[in-house]
Structure formats: C-alpha cells, structure tokens
Amino acid sequence: MSKKNLTCIVCPNGCRLEASFQEELELRVEEITGHLCEKGPTWAEQELTHPVRTIVSSILVEGGDLPLVSVRTDAPIPKNAGFDVMKEIKAATWRAPVSIGQILIENPAGVPCNIVATRNVVPAGT
Numbered sequence: 856m857s858k859k860n861l862t863c864i865v866c867p868n869g870c871r872l873e874a875s876f877q878e879e880l881e882l883r884v885e886e887i888t889g890h891l892c893e894k895g896p897t898w899a900e901q902e903l904t905h906p907v908r909t910i911v912s913s914i915l916v917e918g919g920d921l922p923l924v925s926v927r928t929d930a931p932i933p934k935n936a937g938f939d940v941m942k943e944i945k946a947a948t949w950r951a952p953v954s955i956g957q958i959l960i961e962n963p964a965g966v967p968c969n970i971v972a973t974r975n976v977v978p979a980g981t
C-alpha cells in the first residue's frame with residue numbers, strides 16, 4: 856500500500872490529509888485521515904484519481920474601458936488540460952463590449968467547457 860500527503864483546498868481550513876491507496880491497473884483509495892469534514896475524503900479521492908481545476912485568467916479586450924476582462928471556466932476541467940486551455944486564453948482577443956457571463960471561447964483546446972467573462976467591459980468613452 857502507498858501513502859500520500861495532501862492539503863485539502865475545498866475550504867480555508869486546509870486540512871492535512873493522508874491517503875492510503877493501492878495502485879495496480881488503476882488507483883484505489885483505501886483510507887483517508889486528517890479531515891475535519893466529509894468533503895475532504897471526497898476531494899482527496901478525486902484529486903488522486905481524476906484531478907480537476909477551475910481556470911481563472913483574463914483576456915485582452917480591444918476598444919474597451921479596460922484592457923482586460925477577467926474570465927473563468929464554467930466547469931472544472933482535467934488538471935492536465937490546464938496548460939493548453941491557458942494557451943488558448945492567452946492567445947485570444949475580444950472586441951468591447953463584453954458582458955458578465957458571455958461565452959468568449961467554446962471548448963478551449965477541445966475541452967468540454969466554455970470560457971466566460973466574469974465582469975463587464977464597455978466600449979471606451981461611453
């Protein structure tokens with residue numbers, strides 16, 4: 856049996872978890888300790904078997920009252936897809952106006968999610 860220490864990122868308590876697992880054809884979690892609530896083991900098992908992340912970034916805006924619009928993925932994405940998704944976000948440019956919730960990129964890098972705006976950017980001078 857293998858062991859791994861993880862810091863739970865679900866809430867600010869940051870519990871130090873210890874996961875015990877078997878790894879043969881696929882990883883099987885046997886026990887998780889150190890959690891203050893049941894969200895910890897659920898998060899740790901996902902982190903060990905299918906880790907996901909929410910991407911938060913910004914996209915360049917032309918002709919807006921701000922040069923950038925903050926964006927995020929509208930669903931968690933596989934951790935190993937983060938680099939390719941960020942590359943697509945960094946290469947994108949949008950023309951003002953931009954509205955909160957507007958989809959700016961569909962399926963970035965082929966990942967089943969959207970990149971959505973998290974603030975408004977109005978045209979400059981309006």
Ligand code: SF4
Nearest residue numbers: 863866869870892895
């Ligand atoms: S185990 Fe529960 S209390 Fe501890 S950090 Fe995770 S969510 Fe927060």
